[in-house]
Amino acid sequence: MASDDYIEECLYRVQxxxxxxxxxxxxxxxxxxxxxxxxxxIQKELADLQGEVNELVSEYNQDPRLEDAQKRLNEVREIMIKGI
Known part of the structure; x- marks a missing residue:
């Protein structure tokens, strides 16, 4: 189980x-x-970090910050794919 410090650090890395x-x-x-x-x-980093956030979301499914981070990462990945 991840600690609150780890979640905060992950959210910081997402932003x-x-x-x-x-x-x-x-x-x-x-x-x-x-x-x-x-x-x-950066696209690879986004994919890697999204995998990490997805794991945290399944472990802490009640944390809206993680769900928001997951959604934002997905949106940015889609923008990057369509962007060039």
Whole structure:
């Protein structure tokens, strides 16, 4: 069972990665249209972190913060897939 500190740390990483992903999406669209290297790396990070959050959601299914993080990660992944 994960601790509250671990959940908080995971939620912080979710927000940080979402911010980085959206920034990278804008940069790829505006500046580096033919250089999606960091873009692909962030997509993999999103998938990995979403897996971690999914595990926490199944363990702590009553925590709305985790469900919100799960939803936001999924939305950002979809935006990234459609974005380029």
């Amino acid at each position: 940080n990665l979402i911010d980085r992903a959206l920034t990278e999406l804008m940069e790829v669209k505006m500046i580096r249209e033919n250089d999606p290297t960091e873009y692909a790396f």
